[in-house]
Amino acid sequence: MSGWEQNVRRVTPYTPGEQPTQSGVIKLNTNENPYPPSPLVKRALEQADADRLRLYPSISCDELVEGLAKRYGLDKANLFVGVGSDDVLSMAFLTFFKSDRPILFPDITYSFYEVWAQVYGIPYKTVPLREDFSLSAEDYFGENGGVVIANPNAPTGICAHADTIESIIAANRDSVVIIDEAYVDFGAESVIGLIKKYDNLLVVQTFSKSRSMAGMRIGFAAGSEKLIRYLNSVKFSINSYTMNTLSQICGAAAIKDEEYFKKTVAQIIATRERAKERLIELGFTLTDSKANFLFAKHNKRDAKEIFTKLKEKNIYVRWWDKPRISDYLRITVGTDEQMDALYSALKQIL
Amino acid sequence: MSGWEQNVRRVTPYTPGEQPTQSGVIKLNTNENPYPPSPLVKRALEQADADRLRLYPSISCDELVEGLAKRYGLDKANLFVGVGSDDVLSMAFLTFFKSDRPILFPDITYSFYEVWAQVYGIPYKTVPLREDFSLSAEDYFGENGGVVIANPNAPTGICAHADTIESIIAANRDSVVIIDEAYVDFGAESVIGLIKKYDNLLVVQTFSKSRSMAGMRIGFAAGSEKLIRYLNSVKFSINSYTMNTLSQICGAAAIKDEEYFKKTVAQIIATRERAKERLIELGFTLTDSKANFLFAKHNKRDAKEIFTKLKEKNIYVRWWDKPRISDYLRITVGTDEQMDALYSALKQIL
Numbered sequence: 001m002s003g004w005e006q007n008v009r010r011v012t013p014y015t016p017g018e019q020p021t022q023s024g025v026i027k028l029n030t031n032e033n034p035y036p037p038s039p040l041v042k043r044a045l046e047q048a049d050a051d052r053l054r055l056y057p058s059i060s061c062d063e064l065v066e067g068l069a070k071r072y073g074l075d076k077a078n079l080f081v082g083v084g085s086d087d088v089l090s091m092a093f094l095t096f097f098k099s100d101r102p103i104l105f106p107d108i109t110y111s112f113y114e115v116w117a118q119v120y121g122i123p124y125k126t127v128p129l130r131e132d133f134s135l136s137a138e139d140y141f142g143e144n145g146g147v148v149i150a151n152p153n154a155p156t157g158i159c160a161h162a163d164t165i166e167s168i169i170a171a172n173r174d175s176v177v178i179i180d181e182a183y184v185d186f187g188a189e190s191v192i193g194l195i196k197k198y199d200n201l202l203v204v205q206t207f208s209k210s211r212s213m214a215g216m217r218i219g220f221a222a223g224s225e226k227l228i229r230y231l232n233s234v235k236f237s238i239n240s241y242t243m244n245t246l247s248q249i250c251g252a253a254a255i256k257d258e259e260y261f262k263k264t265v266a267q268i269i270a271t272r273e274r275a276k277e278r279l280i281e282l283g284f285t286l287t288d289s290k291a292n293f294l295f296a297k298h299n300k301r302d303a304k305e306i307f308t309k310l311k312e313k314n315i316y317v318r319w320w321d322k323p324r325i326s327d328y329l330r331i332t333v334g335t336d337e338q339m340d341a342l343y344s345a346l347k348q349i350l
Numbered sequence: 351m352s353g354w355e356q357n358v359r360r361v362t363p364y365t366p367g368e369q370p371t372q373s374g375v376i377k378l379n380t381n382e383n384p385y386p387p388s389p390l391v392k393r394a395l396e397q398a399d400a401d402r403l404r405l406y407p408s409i410s411c412d413e414l415v416e417g418l419a420k421r422y423g424l425d426k427a428n429l430f431v432g433v434g435s436d437d438v439l440s441m442a443f444l445t446f447f448k449s450d451r452p453i454l455f456p457d458i459t460y461s462f463y464e465v466w467a468q469v470y471g472i473p474y475k476t477v478p479l480r481e482d483f484s485l486s487a488e489d490y491f492g493e494n495g496g497v498v499i500a501n502p503n504a505p506t507g508i509c510a511h512a513d514t515i516e517s518i519i520a521a522n523r524d525s526v527v528i529i530d531e532a533y534v535d536f537g538a539e540s541v542i543g544l545i546k547k548y549d550n551l552l553v554v555q556t557f558s559k560s561r562s563m564a565g566m567r568i569g570f571a572a573g574s575e576k577l578i579r580y581l582n583s584v585k586f587s588i589n590s591y592t593m594n595t596l597s598q599i600c601g602a603a604a605i606k607d608e609e610y611f612k613k614t615v616a617q618i619i620a621t622r623e624r625a626k627e628r629l630i631e632l633g634f635t636l637t638d639s640k641a642n643f644l645f646a647k648h649n650k651r652d653a654k655e656i657f658t659k660l661k662e663k664n665i666y667v668r669w670w671d672k673p674r675i676s677d678y679l680r681i682t683v684g685t686d687e688q689m690d691a692l693y694s695a696l697k698q699i700l
Contacts, residue, residue, distance in 0.1 A: 002523070002524070002549060002550065002576075003523060003524025003525070004446070004496075004523070004524055004525050004526045004549075004550045005576075005580075006449075006524075007446060007447060007448050007449040007495055007496065007525070007526070008445060008446060008448065008580050009444060009445050009446075009448045009580075009584055010583075011583050011584055011587040012587075013582075013583050013584075013585075013586035013587045014586060014587060014590060016406075016409060016586075016590040016591070019406060019408065019409060021408075027405075030406055032404055032405050032406060033404050034404070035404065036400065036401035036403075036404050037400060037401070037403050037404060041400055041403065042400035042401075045395075045398065045400050045596075046396075048395065050386065050387060050391055050392035050395050051386035051387070051392075052565060053386075053387050053391065053562070053563050053564070053565035053566050053600070054382055054383050054384070054385065054386050054387060054562040054563065054564060054565065055377075055382050055564055055565055056366075056369060056380055056382060056558070056564040056565060057564075057565050057567070058369065058371075059366060059369060083433060083589060083592055083594075084589060084591060084592075086588075086589040086590065086591070087588075087589050087592070090588045090589060094359060094469075095358060095359050096354070096357060096358060096359075097357060098357050098358065098359045099356075099357040115587045116587070116588070118587070119444075119584065119587040119588060145357055146354075146357065173352070173353060173354070174352070174353025174354055174356075175353070175354050175357070176354045176357070199352060199354075200352065200354045208406070212403070212404040213403050213404065214403070214404060214405055214406040214407075214591075215402060215403035215404065215405055215406060215407050215594060215595035215596075216403050216594050216595065216596070217407070217591060217592065217593075217594040226352075226355075230355075230358050230359075232363075233360075233361050233363050234359055234361055234363075234469065235363075236363035236364060236366075237361040237362075237363045237364060237465045237466070237468070237469040238436075238437075238440045238466070238469060239433060239434060239436040239437050239440060240364060240366040240436065241366070241434060241436070241564075241567060242433055242434075242437070242567065243567075244433075244565060244566050244567040244594065244596075244597060245565035245566065246395075246565075246566070246594075246596045246597075247594055247596075250403070
């Protein structure tokens with residue numbers, strides 16, 4: 001080992017879902033939206049001026065932040081934007097969790113929380129969900145250095161009631177509580193309105209799922225002015241210009257198209273609910289997912305086996321070799337046609 | 351103060367140059383390229399498929415990395431890409447400087463180095479440059495936790511000989527040495543070829559200056575395979591998908607256009623050398639800048655006063671109220687027309 005290697009930060013990185021590049025793949029493994037972004041995004045891109053790219057982007061991302069403020073009834077000072085919600089969450093971990101007390105999050109949840117805690121040296125404790133993967137609010141009422149809850153949760157899709165979430169926020173006025181609402185638009189109730197009541201609440205959302213823009217990396221957080229100011233200070237201590245000009249332009253266009261947003265979200269929800277019925281017919285047990293994915297366990301067959309056989313048929317879903325969830329598959333809700341192909345493949349496999 | 355504020359990471363963020371939005375401004379304050387990106391970038395953008403933005407970007411940024419590998423005669427495994435060189439440098443600080451020994455960098459240099467050290471809790475020591483702002487290699491031969499050198503240096507524009515840089519790398523085989531070559535294409539000699547000889551060398555460059563793409567946020571690092579692997583592990587512990595689809599497409603297009611790159615860089619160098627003569631005529635003393643900016647001190651008049659009066663005339667340059675450099679202005683090299691406007695304004699002011 002070279003001498004310099006002794007100074008290297010050793011980490012176990014997050015493992016993202018596969019991104020197969022061959023054609024003909026039905027990709028139901030990374031919760032992308034099966035529908036394209038709003039036509040307004042396409043038009044904004046067509047009208048974008050390539051010459052302007054010689055200049056740095058707007059630091060304050062004004063047009064995008066104004067669009068978000070208008071859409072969510074908030075002030076610009078309540079909003080923070082970043083390169084996907086992962087960037088926003090990572091920055092929030094670095095900013096708000098500088099404590100000796102452990103931060104708390106569920107044992108089954110977005111696995112990046114653990115990775116961020118490790119890379120930034122934040123002490124953490126995972127709190128087991130109930131047997132049925134539901135959240136017990138009381139588990140988060142004790143002393144801690146911060147709380148992180150995904151609602152709906154990933155990869156289960158289960159959502160907690162807004163009152164349950166509020167009870168956690170209210171019980172933790174001395175910690176920052178992050179509510180990760182990456183999937184909230186698909187059927188859960190957002191607590192974004194509560195940022196006016198609780199200055200310790202940070203709500204994080206993304207354009208990657210409900211706004212069909214995973215490729216542009218746009219996430220945002222809403223919180224009290226004070227919280228957002230602290231977050232910006234750390235952001236400006238790492239990279240002044242994170243969100244590039246085209247993401248700002250496309251993001252601002254997307255947030256204006258409420259009609260398209262509602263239409264595509266409704267289509268995904270309808271497909272999801274039909275999928276639940278079909279998968280039950282095929283012998284699966286499912287959580288009541290309110291996200292754009294399903295979390296399904298077959299009553300007889302091994303999840304890993306189904307996962308592997310689906311992949312052989314060019315259908316990619318997600319499976320984890322982890323305690324409590326290794327019997328489950330996480331299946332992104334695609335178009336009706338994609339889901340029909342999935343059912344046919346499953347019928348052959350089972 | 352709320353209880354949660356006790357867990358907040360307190361930082362003094364980097365202060366980027368102003369980004370005025372009113373029209374008619376001659377912007378010579380943030381070292382942007384006065385020429386637009388390559389026509390290939392414009393075409394790539396026109397051909398980009400908005401529908402594809404629903405999918406996550408390539409994690410490995412293959413097309414861009416392949417283009418870089420080809421251009422610099424390196425293997426793909428020697429390259430790392432990020433959201434501007436600030437992202438790359440910040441990630442490198444976090445990855446390689448986990449030591450109790452202080453990292454070293456000059457007292458006069460890119461002021462973000464100090465900010466990253468602070469935000470990540472890295473001990474550091476600034477090493478005074480010589481009176482004429484030149485670098486004394488021997489100052490970096492002692493024990494340290496890492497070394498960071500900008501070459502050409504900012505904001506002085508002074509460049510060290512490649513042999514001087516190599517002597518620092520060779521003397522520090524137990525530390526990672528980062529050479530920040532953001533401005534190297536404007537006349538300094540790159541040490542990127544030395545990564546094959548020294549596994550502790552990381553060379554960082556950017557598309558923001560010589561490739562006219564500040565708005566797209568593209569930076570990259572070259573280093574030994576081992577170094578790049580460590581860097582990727584930390585990157586994947588923070589955000590799997592940082593560089594969005596359009597940045598990857600536009601960056602890959604830009605790196606292909608060697609002819610345009612050479613032409614615009616040559617134009618900027620020619621304008622810079624003419625500007626040195628003109629500014630000397632106007633009573634300035636200048637460093638021998640090899641970057642796309644000038645570092646100029648007037649022999650009689652106060653720098654802050656000139657800075658302020660130029661701004662009143664809608665010409666933005668950069669001035670810092672800092673020890674050793676408060677008599678200087680940093681002036682980005684613009685087009686010949688912009689520089690003519692600058693000389694006229696200076697004539698009126700002086």
